[in-house]
Amino acid sequence: MLPLMRDRARPIWTSVLLLALYIAAGGYSTQMMGGPGEVVLFWPAAGIGLAAVVRYGLRWAPLVPLGVLGVHLLFDPVPMLFLAYSMAANLLGVLAGAALILRGPAPEPMSVRFGLRGVAGGGVMSAVSALVGTTGMVHAGMLPPGDWPWAAGRWLLADLLGVTSIAPAVLLASLPASRRGRLPSGDYAPEGERLAWNVALAASFLLMGWGASLGGYYALGLVALPLAVLVWSAIRFTPLHTAMGIAVTMLLVSAVAGFGLAGFPPPQAPVDGLNLLGFLIVVSVLPMTLSVAMYQQRSASHRLQQRADTDALTGLASRDAFERRVKAALADVSAPPMALAYLDLDHLKLINDTASHAAGDELIRGVAGLLEAHRHPDDLLARTGGDEFALLLRNCAPMVAEDRVRVLLRAIEGYRQGWGRQMLATTASAGVVAFLPGQAEYAQLLSQADAACFTAKEQGGNRVCMARPDAGDLLDRTAAMRWVVRLRESLEHKALALHCQSIVPLQPGLESGRHFEVLLRIRDPHSGEELMPGRFMPAAERFHLGTRIDREVLAMTLDWLDAHPGQAESVSTCCINLSGDALADEGFLAFVAERLRRSRFPGGKLCFEVTETSAVRDLARAQRFIGQLRSLGCRFALDDFGAGFCSFNYLRSLDVDYFKIDGSFVRDMDSSPMAEAVVRSINEIAHVLDKRSIAEHTESERQRRALAAMGVDYAQGHALDRPAPIADYFARPFPEPAR
Incomplete structure (x- = not known):
């Protein structure tokens, strides 16, 4: 007692x-x-x-x-x-x-x-x-x-x-x-x-x-x-x-x-x-x-509230607490200049994969203590994500802010964390945006700092990148991030729309039936506007959403064809674009196999299009990918051929069925003898290798006749057929092949 x-x-x-x-x-x-x-x-x-x-x-x-x-x-x-x-x-x-x-x-x-x-x-x-x-x-x-x-x-x-x-x-x-x-x-x-x-x-x-x-x-x-x-x-x-x-x-x-x-x-x-x-x-x-x-x-x-305001792993302020305090600082218009810094550890995934996630957590905890010890007394430090930290740097001009963050990065670079018999080490990349209180919003500042941090990582890591209003790459990065948000929202709300455009034979004796390419559009959930791939696919590939979109397009196409067996009977070749990430994704191969197993549409009528630059980036992987899908009966086309000006030597290694001549050469045929010569050369090489050629962006009847005279096998463009929603496309007659 x-x-x-x-x-x-x-x-x-x-x-x-x-x-x-x-x-x-x-x-x-x-x-x-x-x-x-x-x-x-x-x-x-x-x-x-x-x-x-x-x-x-x-x-x-x-x-x-x-x-x-x-x-x-x-x-x-x-x-x-x-x-x-x-x-x-x-x-x-x-x-x-x-x-x-x-x-x-x-x-x-x-x-x-x-x-x-x-x-x-x-x-x-x-x-x-x-x-x-x-x-x-x-x-x-x-x-x-x-x-x-x-x-x-x-x-x-x-x-x-x-x-x-x-x-x-x-x-x-x-x-x-x-x-x-x-x-x-x-x-x-x-x-x-x-x-x-x-x-x-x-x-x-x-x-x-x-x-x-x-x-x-x-x-x-x-x-x-x-x-x-x-x-x-x-x-x-x-x-x-x-x-x-x-x-x-x-x-x-x-x-x-x-x-x-x-x-x-x-x-x-x-x-x-x-x-x-x-x-x-x-x-x-x-x-x-x-x-x-x-x-x-x-x-x-x-x-x-204290638990919510404190990060459980490091004891630093949490993301929500940091946001509240920064917003309060932004409201004080009489405060001196400030800066917001966003730090991201480099290659922490390697430590998680090789030494364990517990080792990664221990390293994060050690880096957090290091940052806390080296930060300026007036600065506010928080852990905002897995290996991400944020700092509010008070009373500092842009150059001072950059110097303060550089000191932190040097400290991280020299830090060593013992783990068993190993010594763990890492570096960090940082983005910094300077501002005056009362003249900026938190969300915008955080986005700019995050974009600058990503740029620092793309430049090799272990460096500081300052965000400036005239920094075009940072603005592009921010715009891409916004596109990613819209893409994720569209995928969640099933807002993808399929269009089709015919690929028309220019020579007699070629296949009959519908030969077309599936084209992707996104319906904006708010405005209803249909957005073209050129606006969102670069952002999707930059942030590795390409494979997810590829899966969705393939699934939607097969679902529609399975639901309309009469229209599916009229198809000779259905072409679907694949992103570069799909070539490196083993899970995508399993997805295609499983999806074809559940579909009545035969794999022999599917033709996957991969770009020339994606294929030659890792030639061995691309050939293995093509070979595995060929075992399911699928065919392949090398898209945008000629745009990369790559050596023709690799063509023997890629077992494709079609060369799609890049549309920029086709458009310039009328005004550029060189463009016409490139088209002619690609067509001849395709025939030497026993492949078929397809000319993209055929926009006029004159171009169509010229391509037919050269012996190009197929043409695709507005002169022959305009893209239409998949239901509308199958509701109209398809263009007759050449006789």
Whole structure:
């Protein structure tokens, strides 16, 4: 059994003060007694004694019999026999009550659970004290034996009222602020409301007295007025404030009732005294219980807010907390120039993959501590993502901000984190944007800093990139990021639209049936506008969304053809573009195989188009990719052929069926002999390699005739067919092949 808090040394004046309070409270109570054989109506000294022992430990229990002795010597002389009983009754009661309250682990005083345990301990204390004390009154001849039950009941309730109304105030006032449950001042009512509350409490006392002076049997019901004010305190103020209010109220109400003031008749019959005490105990318990419950709710909310504002791994500010503080700084137009920095660790994925994610987390934690140690004292640091950090650099021009961040990057570069037998190390890239408070928005600044950080990574990492309004690459990066957001939204909302455009034979004897290319459009969810691929595909490929779009286009195409078997029968070749990322995605091969297995559309009618530059980037991987899809029956076309001016030597390694001549050469045929020569050469090489040629962007009848005269096999463009939604495309006749 331990006190609520160990104290190495308690000043003597605390002991003297508590003893003086005990004697004064006892003397106050004895003044309301009608005679030497009467039990007091209210014993606030019980609350003082129990609070002292609970607060400081059992070694303070002797304070109680000393206080009882002082009360009887100064205010209430009694026979020596009863004096011994009285001192023993209060001492044994305090010991029993404190034993119940302090059993087991030291409880947290600012909790409803401790309050209920305190009421239970007070009940045990009061019962023990009443049993011993009233027995002593009978033994000393101060009380007829027949009145013992009523006297014992009144003694018990008088002590219990002292515990419920006085002990919380004494206990909370004696605790240090850290144990009293201090919360931020904003969690409680302001000082002006506290003043209004004081006025309201005083007014409730006056109204209670005025109402009682008018007479009536139910004057005690006016206690509801101060009770309402105490409930107000419980909701809006600290538990200590409420406890003090309860103590003052009970002292005043008991005095009014005990002395018969303001029209309140003192209780005459024993049952009247018991009813009054029971009512006052309820009045004192309810506001205190509500106050502690409100404190626990505020405390839990405060802990949750602290948890939300703190990054669990590093202990730094979280992303949300950082955003709030930066927005507050932006609102201060009188503040000096600032800068926002965005840091991203380089190649942390390698550490996660080779040493484990636990090692990566340990490295992030170490880098966070390093940044915290090296940052400027006025700067604000936060972890905003997995391996990403953000800093608000205060009072610094752009060059100063760049220098500060460069110091941080050098510190990260030199940092080493031990992990088992390994030494982990990393570098970081950073983007910085300088600004004046009041002239920028947080979202825009963060976007610019993130774009600058990405540019630093693209330039090799371990460097700082400053974002400037005239930095075209950063603006392009920001625009691409916005496109990615729109693309993700379109994919989530199934806003992709398929169009088709015919690929028409220019030579007789070629395949019959529909030969077409599937073209992608995106319907803007907000405006309904259909967006062309040239606007969004560069951003999709830059941020590795190409494969996801490829999957969606293939799935939508096969779904439509499966749902329209009659139209699917008319298809000879369906061409679908693939992004460069698809060539390196093993999962895409499995997706195609699974999708074709579930489709009635034969794989032999599918032709995948890959660009020349994507194929030659990794020739071996491209050939392996083509070979695996060919095993499913699929065909291939080399798209935009000639645009890369690559060597023709690799063509023997790529097992494709079609060369699609880049449209820029086809468009310039009329005005550029060189363009015409390139088209002719590509067509001849295709035929030498036993491939078919397709001329893209055939925009005029003259170009069509020229291509046919050269021997080009197919043409695609507005001169032959215009793209149309897939349903409209199949609803119209397809262009007739050349005869």
